[in-house]
Amino acid sequence: MEKLPLFLILFSLAISMAMADSNEVDEWFGNLQHAKERTTRLHFYFHDTTSGKNPSARRVAQAPSTNKSPTFFGLINMMDDPLTEGPEATSKLVGRGQGLYASSGLDELSLLMAWNVIFKSGDYNGSSLTILGRNPTTHPLREMSIVGGTGVFRMARGVVTLKTYFFNSSAGVAVVQVDVVAIHY
Numbered sequence: 312m313e314k315l316p317l318f319l320i321l322f323s324l325a326i327s328m329a330m331a332d333s334n335e336v337d338e339w340f341g342n343l344q345h346a347k348e349r350t351t352r353l354h355f356y357f358h359d360t361t362s363g364k365n366p367s368a369r370r371v372a373q374a375p376s377t378n379k380s381p382t383f384f385g386l387i388n389m390m391d392d393p394l395t396e397g398p399e400a401t402s403k404l405v406g407r408g409q410g411l412y413a414s415s416g417l418d419e420l421s422l423l424m425a426w427n428v429i430f431k432s433g434d435y436n437g438s439s440l441t442i443l444g445r446n447p448t449t450h451p452l453r454e455m456s457i458v459g460g461t462g463v464f465r466m467a468r469g470v471v472t473l474k475t476y477f478f479n480s481s482a483g484v485a486v487v488q489v490d491v492v493a494i495h496y
């Protein structure tokens with residue numbers, strides 16, 4: 312058999328993968344006018360660890376003035392936090408919370424969060440939600456917007472609320488309860 316150059320193999324692989332993906336989305340789109348709007352409610356916890364041997368969140372940038380700011384203004388962290396069914400670290404993994412949070416308040420400790428919730432188990436395995444919003448971490452309840460989704464959650468919109476379950480600043484550990492109300496098709 313004639314040997315194809317590697318780049319050609321990779322190129323045709325990429326094209327066939329893209330076609331498979333777009334066909335699935337095309338099919339979904341074709342049925343969309345008959346699809347009924349659904350509401351899904353979810354409840355899980357994320358574990359954000361900024362220190363120790365295996366931190367799940369890392370400081371990636373800051374302003375020259377961040378260290379002098381009482382609210383860490385300008386600090387940007389990238390996270391890949393485990394999401395679990397219950398609040399214990401050993402609880403069943405349901406997905407990952409990947410994205411960034413940036414200190415965006417000059418006078419109040421407040422984060423701008425832009426993150427994807429990627430589900431890794433059950434009916435939602437492989438689907439994701441994209442969340443954008445403000446997280447004033449000391450408030451008992453914070454609310455953010457679902458701005459979109461993939462897979463089961465295509466064209467999702469909705470609301471996510473966060474409640475701190477456990478926080479230890481010297482250990483750099485936060486466990487946060489997440490409640491999702493997603494409207495999708």
Ligand SMILES: *[C@@H]1O[C@H](CO)[C@@H](O)[C@H](O)[C@H]1NC(C)=O
Binds near residue numbers: 431433436437
């Ligand atoms: C989720 O889907 C991936 C890819 O299809 C699969 O490898 C994995 O076993 C699934 N996980 C669960 C818990 O169903």
Ligand SMILES: *[C@@H]1O[C@H](CO)[C@@H](O)[C@H](O)[C@H]1NC(C)=O
Binds near residue numbers: 480481482
């Ligand atoms: C918080 O973390 C510190 C440092 O790891 C530890 O010594 C302390 O016991 C922890 N406090 C709580 C309430 O878990």
